[in-house]
Amino acid sequence: MPELPEVEVIRREMELLVKGKTIREVEVIFPGIIGYPETEKFVQLIENKRIEKLFRQGKYLAFHLQDDLRLIVHLRMTGVLACFKKDSLVPSKHLHIWFLLESDDVICYFDQRKFGRMWLLQTGEELTGIDCLGPDWWNDATLELFKEGLASRGKTRIKTLLLDQSFFSGLGNIYVDESLYRSRIHPATIARELSEGKKLELYQSIKELLQKGIEHGGTSIRNYRNVYGETGRFQNRLKVYGRKGERCSCGEHVIQRMVMGGRGTYYCPGCQKLEDIF
DNA sequence: CAAAGAACCTGGCGGC
């Protein structure tokens, strides 16, 4: 489900609602979501802790709690974090964990496919994996860093590389396909073979796209909702993702779908040509 | 080592 813009929208909205509030009670309905520590300890540690601030890196969201506790959340494909008043909560079979705050707000974690995970870390503990995230596309990416990355890791195809969170973090299938379309790059292009001009165009397309995604409240294709349970609006502005068989905005070609790196890949065969290597 | 495939899950959609 959510990529960088969606997680960032959640972070901003959630922080306004819960910053400074204390978690009074936690219930774990489906323990499979808890990655660390054991559920019993997770609940015991988190109860009566105040929420101090929310951070995001790539697609990970982190609630910083008092006593140097950090609650790390990854929504994977269908996770939804929403916040409701206790008495307006409606039953759902996809509700797996809830956190009741002192304000009578309830932070609810829903997940249709149950792929999402939460980890609760204490002082000195680190998540194996999150520390090998590449620079965050929104906060830390620079053109220089991007070019250096392409030079050192660019042996693979650009679509695969952009999806690799240890390269740069935050992009997923939608925003990768859209940024390659907007910079007119074929997804199978070998990354380090991009011309200098294309590298710049791609970098700028990604930055611009993420900003627009955030401005428009994220992209809701299926499950994404913000903390109020509302859909985003950026899906209406996608040019290629999910548009197989539709006419490209160039007016001449029809959008195609192929499979690359196990992911559905949408592109315009006319606008996104492989660079001629001869 | 790059790439493909499978696994983790549930549900929506189109075709027959």
Added chain:
DNA sequence: TGCCGCCAGGTTCTTT
């Protein structure tokens, strides 16, 4: 209406 296969904003592990 029912059944079947395909597809899904992600990540990780195994196989080729």
